[in-house]
Amino acid sequence: MATKTxxxxxxxxxxxxxxEFCDKVYVAPSALFSAFAAxxxxxxxxxxxxxxxxxxxxxxxxxLLAAITQLxxxxxxxxxxxxx
Numbered sequence: 001m002a003t004k005t006x007x008x009x010x011x012x013x014x015x016x017x018x019x020e021f022c023d024k025v026y027v028a029p030s031a032l033f034s035a036f037a038a039x040x041x042x043x044x045x046x047x048x049x050x051x052x053x054x055x056x057x058x059x060x061x062x063x064l065l066a067a068i069t070q071l072x073x074x075x076x077x078x079x080x081x082x083x084x
Contacts, residue, residue, distance in 0.1 A: 006033070
């Protein structure tokens with residue numbers, strides 16, 4: 001089977017922690033990246049969830065801006081943060 005080389009850049013700390021993990025499970029880092037690529041192709045999707053923080057969603061940002069506008073116009077009520 002012919003192979004190709006893939007070069008990628010990751011944070012140095014992440015690189016070292018990833019290599020430590022690979023050593024613990026006795027798997028070469030390249031084998032894990034190959035497994036990731038194979039599963040991605042087989043499933044035709046990334047094999048884990050990639051999601052953004054819902055706080056930054058368009059809907060939530062619009063709601064926050066509306067609430068700010070309401071408070072600034074004197075139509076809202078300000079409350080202290082409740083610590084749980």
